[in-house]
Structures are given as C-alpha cells and as structure tokens.
Amino acid sequence: xxxxxxxYGGTSVGSPERIINVAERIIATKNKGNSVIxxxxxxxxxxxxxxxxxxxxxxxxxxxxxxxxxxxGEQVSISLLSMAIKEKGYEVVSLTGAQAGIYxxxxxxxAKITRIDNTRLKREIEAGKIVIVAGFQGKTEGGEITTLxxxxxxxxxVAVAAAVKADVCEIYTDVDxxxxxxxxxxxxxxxxxxxxxxxxxxxxxxxALVLQTRAVEYAKQHKVRVAVKSxxxxxxxxxxxxxxxxxRVRLVSGVAHDLNVAKIxxxxxxxxxxxxxxxxxxLADNNINVDMIVxxxxxxxxxxxxxxxxxxxxxxxxxxxxxxxxxxNAEGINTRDKLAKISIVGAGMQSNPGVAATMxxxxxxxxxxxxLISTSEIKVSCIVDAANAKDAVKIIHDKFKLGDKNK
Amino acid sequence: xxxxxxxYGGTSVGSPERIINVAERIIATKNKGNSVIxxxxxxxxxxxxxxxxxxxxxxxxxxxxxxxxxxxGEQVSISLLSMAIKEKGYEVVSLTGAQAGIYxxxxxxxAKITRIDNTRLKREIEAGKIVIVAGFQGKTEGGEITTLxxxxxxxxxVAVAAAVKADVCEIYTDVDxxxxxxxxxxxxxxxxxxxxxxxxxxxxxxxALVLQTRAVEYAKQHKVRVAVKSxxxxxxxxxxxxxxxxxRVRLVSGVAHDLNVAKIxxxxxxxxxxxxxxxxxxLADNNINVDMIVxxxxxxxxxxxxxxxxxxxxxxxxxxxxxxxxxxNAEGINTRDKLAKISIVGAGMQSNPGVAATMxxxxxxxxxxxxLISTSEIKVSCIVDAANAKDAVKIIHDKFKLGDKNK
Numbered sequence: 110x111x112x113x114x115x116x117y118g119g120t121s122v123g124s125p126e127r128i129i130n131v132a133e134r135i136i137a138t139k140n141k142g143n144s145v146i147x148x149x150x151x152x153x154x155x156x157x158x159x160x161x162x163x164x165x166x167x168x169x170x171x172x173x174x175x176x177x178x179x180x181x182g183e184q185v186s187i188s189l190l191s192m193a194i195k196e197k198g199y200e201v202v203s204l205t206g207a208q209a210g211i212y213x214x215x216x217x218x219x220a221k222i223t224r225i226d227n228t229r230l231k232r233e234i235e236a237g238k239i240v241i242v243a244g245f246q247g248k249t250e251g252g253e254i255t256t257l258x259x260x261x262x263x264x265x266x267v268a269v270a271a272a273v274k275a276d277v278c279e280i281y282t283d284v285d286x287x288x289x290x291x292x293x294x295x296x297x298x299x300x301x302x303x304x305x306x307x308x309x310x311x312x313x314x315x316x317a318l319v320l321q322t323r324a325v326e327y328a329k330q331h332k333v334r335v336a337v338k339s340x341x342x343x344x345x346x347x348x349x350x351x352x353x354x355x356x357r358v359r360l361v362s363g364v365a366h367d368l369n370v371a372k373i374x375x376x377x378x379x380x381x382x383x384x385x386x387x388x389x390x391x392l393a394d395n396n397i398n399v400d401m402i403v404x405x406x407x408x409x410x411x412x413x414x415x416x417x418x419x420x421x422x423x424x425x426x427x428x429x430x431x432x433x434x435x436x437x438n439a440e441g442i443n444t445r446d447k448l449a450k451i452s453i454v455g456a457g458m459q460s461n462p463g464v465a466a467t468m469x470x471x472x473x474x475x476x477x478x479x480x481l482i483s484t485s486e487i488k489v490s491c492i493v494d495a496a497n498a499k500d501a502v503k504i505i506h507d508k509f510k511l512g513d514k515n516k
Numbered sequence: 517x518x519x520x521x522x523x524y525g526g527t528s529v530g531s532p533e534r535i536i537n538v539a540e541r542i543i544a545t546k547n548k549g550n551s552v553i554x555x556x557x558x559x560x561x562x563x564x565x566x567x568x569x570x571x572x573x574x575x576x577x578x579x580x581x582x583x584x585x586x587x588x589g590e591q592v593s594i595s596l597l598s599m600a601i602k603e604k605g606y607e608v609v610s611l612t613g614a615q616a617g618i619y620x621x622x623x624x625x626x627a628k629i630t631r632i633d634n635t636r637l638k639r640e641i642e643a644g645k646i647v648i649v650a651g652f653q654g655k656t657e658g659g660e661i662t663t664l665x666x667x668x669x670x671x672x673x674v675a676v677a678a679a680v681k682a683d684v685c686e687i688y689t690d691v692d693x694x695x696x697x698x699x700x701x702x703x704x705x706x707x708x709x710x711x712x713x714x715x716x717x718x719x720x721x722x723x724a725l726v727l728q729t730r731a732v733e734y735a736k737q738h739k740v741r742v743a744v745k746s747x748x749x750x751x752x753x754x755x756x757x758x759x760x761x762x763x764r765v766r767l768v769s770g771v772a773h774d775l776n777v778a779k780i781x782x783x784x785x786x787x788x789x790x791x792x793x794x795x796x797x798x799l800a801d802n803n804i805n806v807d808m809i810v811x812x813x814x815x816x817x818x819x820x821x822x823x824x825x826x827x828x829x830x831x832x833x834x835x836x837x838x839x840x841x842x843x844x845n846a847e848g849i850n851t852r853d854k855l856a857k858i859s860i861v862g863a864g865m866q867s868n869p870g871v872a873a874t875m876x877x878x879x880x881x882x883x884x885x886x887x888l889i890s891t892s893e894i895k896v897s898c899i900v901d902a903a904n905a906k907d908a909v910k911i912i913h914d915k916f917k918l919g920d921k922n923k
Contacts, residue, residue: 125572159592165532166596167603174602177610178595181588185566188585189573195581196574203584208659252615252636 111276112234113138116148116244116266121281121340122186123153125193131340132193134281135239139199144234146273148244148266149190151182172217176246176256180206183243183262191241201239204229206246206254210272211265213247213255220255222247222264222327225272234273242269263324271331278328278335279346282319285339286347287312289511290364294499297512301362302345305352308362311454311488325349352456360464361455361509366502368495370400370448371423372480374415375430377440380406385414388433395429397422401450401483401490411440415481417492420446448480449498452490453505465489471508477501518683519641520545523555523651523673528688528747529593530560532600538747539600541688542646546606551641553680555651555673556597558589579624583653583663587613590650590669598648608646611636613653613661617679618672620654620662627662629654629671629734632679641680649676670731678738685735685742686753689726692746693754694719696918697771701906704919708769709752712759715769718861718895732756759863767871768862768916773909775902777807777855778830779887781822782837784847787813792821795840802836804829808857808890808897818847822888824899827853855887856905859897860912866893878915884908 115135122128131149139145159178163170170178187203194201210226233240244262247255257264263280270278287309290298304312306329310322319337328335328349338346378384385404392399401417418426427444434442451472458464465482468489472479477500481492493501506512522542529535538556546552566585570577577585594610601608617633640647651669654662664671670687677685694716697705711719713736717729726744735742735756745753785791792811799806808824825833834851841849865871872889875896879886884907888899900908913919 125569128573162532162592162596163599166535167599169603170599171602174595174598174610177598177612178592181591184588184591185569185585188581189569191581191584192570192574192577195578196576203581205584205661254612 112144112146112273114146114148114266114270114273114275114278115281116262116279117150117281117340118262118283119150119153119156120283122149122190125189128152128186128189129193132190132197134340135194136197136199139239146230146234146240146242146269146275147190148242148262148269149183149186150244150262151179152186152189155182155185173253176217176254179256180243180246180254183245187241187243194239194241199239200237201241202233203241203243204233205243206265207248207252209242209269211242211247211268213249213257215249215251215253215255217253217255219258220247220249222257222268225268227272230269230273261321261323263321264327267324267327267331267333267335270333271327276334278333280320280324280335280337281340282337283339283341284319284337285342285344286337287319287349288363290502290506291366294366294502295364295506295512298506299512301347303348303350304362305456306349307352307487308454308456309349311452311485312363312365320349359455360457360461361453361511363454364502364506364509364511365452365454366498367450368498369419369421370417370450370492370495371420371426371446372415372417372444372448372492373423373426373430374413374443375434375439375441376413376443378412378414378437379439380410380412381437384412384433384437387436388414388430389416391429391433392426395425397426397429401481401492403481403483417448417450417481445480447495448492449495449501450490450492451498451501451505452488453509454488456487458489459486467508468505471504472501475500475504477504519551519553519680520684520686521553521555521673521677521680521682522686522688523669524557524688524747525669525690526557526560526563527690529556529597532596535559535593535596536600539597539604541747542601543604543606546646553637553641553647553649553676553682554597555649555669555676556590556593557651557669558586559593559596562589562592580660583624583661586663587650587653587661590652594648594650601646601648606646607644608648609640610648610650611640612650613672614655614659616649616676618649618654618675620656620664622656622658622660622662624660624662626665627654627656629664629675632675634679637676637680668728668730670728671734674731674734674738674740674742677740678734683741685740687727687731687742687744688747689744690746690748691726692749692751693744694726694756695770697909697913698773701773701909702771702913702919705913706919708754710755710757711769712863713756714759714894715861715863716756718859718892719770719772727756766862767864767868768860768918770861771909771913771916771918772859772861773905774857775905776826776828777824777857777899777902778827778833778853779822779824779851779855779899780830780833780837781820781850782841782846782848783820783850785819785821785844786846787817787819788844791819791840791844794843795821795837796823798836798840799833802832804833804836808888808899810888810890824855824857824888852887854902855899856902856908857897857899858905858908858912859895860916861895863894865896872896874915875912878911879908882907882911884911
C-alpha cells in the first residue's frame, strides 16, 4: 500500500496492442493496493514522424514551435493508454505535463524541471484514480509548452515520484536491470540487485543507458528510490538508491565501455593561467561535448592538454583547437579516432587502494596499450584502441570476478 | 490596416506543401499592412487516423480522453504552419486553444465557447506577430482540454474575430462563396456577393454547408463580418453580415435542397394538449434529429402530425412513433422515404407576399406534387419526390431569375 510511479518508454507503447499490455501491468499494480501514477513517452516512431514533417517545411525550425509539435506525441499516448485502462473498468485520468503541474525553465527543446505543483496529482490520486502523465514535457511559468529533450520521460517520472513522495519510481525498459557489463560482450555478465546513485551516474554516462543521467541526478538530489525493470517480464530488476555502508564491500560494480571516442591533444602550451578555461569555453560555445580531460605538465613550464570527444565532433573540435593553438602559441596538435573508453565503476573503490592498479595490470598483461587515464572517486577510465575494447571489457570483468558475484 | 482573422480547414493544410502555400497567403495578407490571426484545423485525414487508433483500443472511449487525443491534431498543424511562416522570415507564434484564452463549458467532444480572454492574442498582435490559433479546441475553467465537435474551427475563428474586434473573419474553403443554388444542379447558379446572417443560417442548415451553423449564430450574435472565400483562388467570395435595408429588394437569395429526407405521419391523434410534446421528446431522447414539423387539424377534434427525418433515422423514428401511437390511441402511421426538401431563402420575402405562391405555382406547372409545406419568415420549404428534386431546383431558380441577377 503506497504510491508507485511507473515509466514506460516509446517501445512499450508502440502499438495499440502494446498499450493494452501496459494497461494490464498498471492495473496489476493498482490491484495490489497501490496508488499508481504512470509516465509515458510518445508511441514508438511517432516523434521521428513529427520531426520528418517539420523537416519537410524548414531546416531551422523554431525551438518553441518544435516543442509545440513534439509535445503532441505524448498527448496521444496518454489518451490512448487511459482509454485502454478505462475499457477494463478502472477510473483513470490522463494529464499533459502542464496539467500535471510540471513547471520548467524557458529553454525550449531541453528545458529543465524547476518545480512541480502537485495539487492536481494529489487530488486525482486521492480520488482513487490511476493517473497517466505525459513524460518529456512541461510548461513555463508563462504557459508555454516545453520539452525536456529526448529521454526526458525518465526525469519526469523521478520528479513526479519526488513530488508525491512515492515509495518507488519504476523505470520500465527493454533490459531487466543494470549489468556488470554489456551482456552482448560479456556473456556471463551478472545483473546487479542494487547500485548507488553515484555508481549509476558513472555507469549511465559511460554507455549503460538504461536510465537518463539527469533522472539519476534528480533521484539522488531528492532521494527517490528507483527500480529499473523490464517491461517484457516480471523480474526484480535493479534498485538505484542511496549507497549503504554494506555496499562498500563491493569494490567494482561494473565495467562500462564507449566505442565512439576521439582524442585531441594540444601540446607545448605555455603554462599561463586561463588557457584551459578559454580552450574549453571555445569548445562549449561550439556545442562540442567534451568527455575526459587530462592535463599534464611534463616539462615544468609547458602543458599538454588532452581531451576526448565523440568521433562525429572530432573535426569541428580540431578546428576550434587550431585557433586556440595560434592564439596561445602552442607547439602543436595531435588527434586520433577509433578509440574506446573502458571504465570500472564502484562506490567501494574510494576506500580501497589498488583497484586502479589491478585494472592497469590486467590490460598490460593482455598487451593492450593505454592512451589516457582518468580517475574519479568511484571510477577509473582508460582510453584504448577501439579494436581492443571488447577484449579489454572481458579481461577486466574476469579480473574483478564480476560474472560470479551474483550467481 | 486592420485585424483580419482567417480560417483554413483540414484540406488546405493537408500536406507540408499545402501548409507552405497557406503560409504564403497569410504573409500576403500581413504585407498589406494587416494584423493577422489565422485559425487552422487538423491536417487532412489526421483526425480520422487518431480516431482509428482509439477504435483499436476501445469501442467506448471516454469523451475527456477523446478530446485529449483529438486536440493534438490542431497542435501539429499550428506548429508546422508557424514553422513555415518563420522560414520565410516573419515573426509568428502558435497558440493552442487553451493558450489563446478560449474557454468552453465542460461538455467534452461538443463543448461551447463561453468566453475568450484576449490578453495573449492582443499582446502577440501588438508585438507585430502573426498569430496561429488551433481551431476546434479550448479549455474549461478547470484547465481540461475540450473540443468543439467537428467543424468547430469555423466557430473558433468567428469567436476569435469577435474577441479582438477584427475587421473581417475570412473562412477559406473549397468553394469560392455562397451560390444561389448548387452549381452541379443549376449550371447558371450565381455567386452571392453578400447574404445576411439569417439567410446564411437557413442556407447552411439546408445543405449549403460552406459555413458551420454555430459559427453563423455566433457571428450574428457578435456582429462579426464573415467572408467565405476559396483557398484555391483569389476571388472575392461572399460576405455574410447584418442585412441592410437595401437587401430587402432581393426577394429570394437562393434555392437549397436536401436529397435525404423521409417523412413520418401519425394521423387521427386525439386533440389533447401535450401529445406533440411527448412525441418529440421521445424522438429527442432517442437522438433522432427532426427537421420539419407540420401539424394540421383537418377534422376539428383530431390531429395529423407529420415530420421529416434523414432516411437513416427513419426506421428508428417509426419504432418510437409506434409506441406513442399505442399510448395516445391514434388511428395510424404513414411513412415515406426517397423524398427531398426544396427551399427558397431570402430576407426580402418577409415583406413581400406572394413569394411562396410563386414557388408553389412553378412546381405545379411542372407537374411536381408537394407532400409537405413549411414556412418561416425568410424561408419556404416544400417536400417533393426525390426523383423530381433537381428539376424542382432548376425550375424555381429560373422562376426567380437567380441565374441572371449577378451576371
């Protein structure tokens, strides 16, 4: 007996049959005595169809009008899902983001939720109704329709869960939880029963994209317990919650990888304050997403700065760096593509020295060269040749005995 | 220099190409120095596609959820049309019914506009923007999304025109105005330069469906000047406005016809108060739309009551009348289908006796028998055999010299 917030993605509601299937899952949860609020995305390809219509009209659509257009996708799926639930004899109400009281800032196409007025949500829950909320969208204080950007439905679900103090926020996806590595690469990868918010953040940003990073950040901030589950079975899934002391015994939770990495190095940069700042400001101004940044000072007075970007952004990034190189009179630029990032993530490693060393040794024993290393409190990342990436994941997964752990 | 409200239907915005075409027409109006507010319907078949999706989920969709679903249709077209206008370098903003301040009652699927808060509309117009408003929809005072029922976009346009005190409300359709008769039947039918609200109401309900009846009623009430025009050419169209004294010289404005008529007569009804009331209440309770009603009292103490319905509703209507017949102990029931209604409409006829007689004589001279007659101040309707309908229209159109008038 409590409040459960669920979120189903576009694939789960991709057809009338699947919508009816989701309706049955929602009703099963309701019948266990819970209040249920379900957040849904737009049906399957409908967002792409809307984008295609817009592309036939303009190459530079206004962000405001794009939000007006895209927000219809979820409005269609919430109304259909509500009809399916009502058809089975249950009281239900669908709410657009605006109606659900989801307020955002005014940055169209990638708005951030600023607050939730939970009046309507609470009223409908207290009236005993199942509530279906349009994910991915909200409104500004001025009444404009905004969208949160792709994947924003996860964030909607977590924010709604926080606003109604839900017992759990269940995110339904096409995998049944978070694994110690990609099962397509490591066949004996095992499902984690729980991960901490921080571990999930590191895993998410490294390619284990079962849960949007922003949603995890929001969950962490508001202490929302999240369950990642499959919409195709009834397995337990993975719980994401505040790390307990117990979890510290687990040194490494998982091995993540990203196969789309390019590296750029500007070397022989005079050691003057402000150069790194202007370099990464220039990259940001050009909308280039920088991942790892490593600066070293091998010769005392001059710096080498390396950073990674996705391979698609490599060319643009090099152009930006060329200009900076002239301005600061650096010696030169190197760049490489077809690289991969292999990372180990684990809340336990911060109090256990030697975890990073174990990873480096495992790679060295396999003859895999490391191009760059970057570490955080709960993560160690190595850049290696993409050709070696899968071997590297397997070797590290074995080294930390992750495949055995949950068996 | 003034405010012009335009309305384009679903066919006019049925594809990206047509949307771009409508954008150009709007811009041309703007470039003449006008402020422009354009109301649009959903793209072509999109409403039917949404209905089909719902039909795959339930046979009894909730009205509220149906409105939630259908309102997305116009939201798509307003955003795309706004993108097309912006692409050509003009400032534009799209508004959902809710954002445009269109408030309705709470009757989902056939809501009525109760008021328009014109704050936002005025602000955008004063900022010099072209405003694109979603037709057919509004919101309740409680923030629920409602639709006005099919064809409601005409009403939206007229209501918006009233709210901003527009100079004219232009309704774009696939014909270029209101004609003296259906040009497919009467080749020399002529376009009327103007009709009064009342004439338009009578013509609209008789099958000249270029403008929704509710929209004309609203226009009459708020004295909104309406122009019916074609979206495929630049012809002048027909102006619908308050009848001037001048128009009285025109005895008959047009000849309308309806080929789908069935007649039902209950005869030998005791002349007791309340029988007509209970008869038509029973028909209304069964959702049967009754058109003409004629009651006569040929033998002093007993009544004959005849009425017409569409042929589809004939069977159901007869069943209702059978019950009433038993209850009131009437003598019997007659019914006939394959009938047609031919009507002449003209604001001038109310002060000119003999117009009806001229119509009856014309039919008699052609050997066409009249089954029923009904008259109002500006209309005379005759029920005839459907096989004679087209001849009847031509004969009457010639008799009143309507084909010559505007040539």
